[in-house]
Amino acid sequence: MRFRVTPYHGNLLGDHERLAAFREAISSRARGLTYDLGAGSGILSFFASEYADRVIAIERDPKIAACAGENLSGLDNVSVVNEDALHYEFTAADTIICEMLDTALIDEEQVPVLRRALRFLRDDGTVIPQAVFNAAEPVTVNFENIMYDENLSQPSSGPMRVYDRVEFRGDLPEIFRGSLKLQASSPFNAIRIISFTLTAPGIICGPTPMMNPPLIIPLGETGDKGEVEIKLSYRMGGGLDSVEASII
């Protein structure tokens, strides 16, 4: 099957590791009335149509929503809606698929959208993905702005530590605020955040070419080697401007 897409959504389709992790989760968990939020080209709705009674694909961008409408037109149990999921009037859902992931859930609306949609999820309903784990490691950089580091080009100065687990089925906090203790083998001046996605129990995928690129956050000063405590906060869905990080 050939999908009509924008260049960005074409790249998402080419990320087979991401698609495999979602496809497996959808095949084992999607059922009943399923919403696909941020449906893009409609690929996850396409997977879900095999297992769910009915799929409603919601996409805000009119250009890709039109492509999804065309891509899924042959499937009787799928409808595409060009609307912002933050304003959509949901009905009781059995499954919610939402792939608006971004590293540590900072730069896309995964959390605000799910906070709204979860009010309509049945008690025994399922969210795909299930959770995200966020980890951090000390690094040394020669720049001062927050930047994605897809290729892990900056050497790490110590081991990675998971500092947060966000369960999409539970109470979703809007803000992360916490302190993390990192062990550094040499002085460092930034942290690199790496997010791992649990699409369903037992199916975990790390950053993939198009999902959750590692994010470097400069700290504005240099931390010594040994154990160093970092204060970190951001608003989930609040964008990179909401990030604050410093050495305690």
Ligand SMILES: C[S@@+](CC[C@H](N)C(=O)[O-])C[C@H]1O[C@@H](n2cnc3c(N)ncnc32)[C@H](O)[C@@H]1O
């Ligand atoms: C990372 S892409 C994923 C697309 C598709 N689910 C896939 O797996 O290929 C996220 C999509 O969510 C859409 N989106 C972002 N915020 C949205 C919102 N509030 N309501 C509906 N769609 C939204 C974007 O336009 C984009 O197409």
